[in-house]
Amino acid sequence: MNALPGALLDQPGDPRRRRTAVAVLVSAGLALAGCGAGDDGAAGGSGDGQVSGAVTVFAAASLTESFTRLGKDFEAANPGSRVTLNFAGSSALANQINQGAPADVFASAALANMTTVTEAGNADGTPSTFARNQLVIAVPRGNPAGVRGLADVSGPGVKVALCADQVPCGAAARTALDAAGVALTPVTLEQDVRGALAKVKLGEVDAALVYRTDVRAANADVTAVEFPESARAVNDYPIVALKDAPNPAGARAFVAYVRSAPAQTVLAEAGFQAP
Structure with missing residues (x-):
C-alpha cells in the first residue's frame, strides 16, 4: 500500500x-x-x-x-x-x-x-x-501549563495552536470557542490537525485543539483534556x-x-x- x-x-x-x-x-x-x-x-x-x-x-x-x-x-x-x-x-x-x-x-x-x-x-x-469526531484539548505530557478546560487556553502566557479556519478542525475549534465565549489569539494556524498536534509534541505550544482520535494515536506523547463545549462542534x-x-x-x-x-x-x- x-x-x-x-x-x-x-x-x-x-x-x-x-x-x-x-x-x-x-x-x-x-x-x-x-x-x-x-x-x-x-x-x-x-x-x-x-x-x-x-x-x-x-x-x-x-x-x-x-x-x-x-x-x-x-x-x-x-x-x-x-x-x-x-x-x-x-x-x-x-x-x-x-x-x-x-x-x-x-x-x-x-x-x-x-x-x-x-x-x-x-x-x-x-x-x-x-x-x-469530537475535539479535545491536547497538552504535553504532564500538562505544564495546567490547562483544565477551554477557558484556560486564553490565559496569560498560554501558547495555543489551532487549525486554520478553512480546515475542519479549525472550523470546529472556532465553533467551540464561540460557544464558550472564549477569545484567544493562537501563536500558529496549521493547515491540518496533525500540524497542530505536532506543535504540542515538540513542546512549541502549551495546548492545541485537535480531535480525540489524534490524541489517542499519539499514545503517551500528549494528553487529552475533555471540555463540554466540544459537543457543539462534532464533525461528520x-x-x-x-x-x-x-x-x-x-x-x-x-x-x-x-x-x-x-x-x-x-x-x-x-x-x-x-x-
Whole structure:
C-alpha cells in the first residue's frame, strides 16, 4: 500500500478536467446518509465481489492511522488491489480533486469540504457519513501549563495552536470557542490537525485543539483534556466515490468497505463515534 504526501498533488490540474457544471446537493441526504447497505452493496463487503487494480483514496489527515489499516485490510480482502492514500487537510484535498487530480475516493473530515466537491459535479452519487469526531484539548505530557478546560487556553502566557479556519478542525475549534465565549489569539494556524498536534509534541505550544482520535494515536506523547463545549462542534465524516475515478469498481468497493462492520470496528477502536 502506498501513501502520497498531500503537497505532491497540490498543483493546478489539466483545464480539460475542470468541471463547470454544478450539481444540486440535497444537504439532508448528505448529512443523514448512514452506514447501512446502499447501492454500493452489502455493508459487510465490497458489494461487487473482489476488485483489483490501484485505488487512490484522498482522506483527511485525521484518518491517517485508521485508513492506513483499512487500506491494508481492503487489499487482503481483494487480492490484486493496491490502495494508495493521500492524506492532507480536507480543504486542500477538495481543491486538488476539483483541479483534476486523479483520485477514486474522497473521505472528508467535514460536510463543507465535501460540498465543495459535490457542487463541482465531481462526486459519483451521494456522499454518506461513515464516522464522527469530537475535539479535545491536547497538552504535553504532564500538562505544564495546567490547562483544565477551554477557558484556560486564553490565559496569560498560554501558547495555543489551532487549525486554520478553512480546515475542519479549525472550523470546529472556532465553533467551540464561540460557544464558550472564549477569545484567544493562537501563536500558529496549521493547515491540518496533525500540524497542530505536532506543535504540542515538540513542546512549541502549551495546548492545541485537535480531535480525540489524534490524541489517542499519539499514545503517551500528549494528553487529552475533555471540555463540554466540544459537543457543539462534532464533525461528520462523509465519503464518496468520485465521478472520474480511474478505477470506478475499486472506488465503490472501498466506500462500501469503509461502511462495513469490520471497518466500523476499526474506526471505533481509534476513537471515532458512529455516524
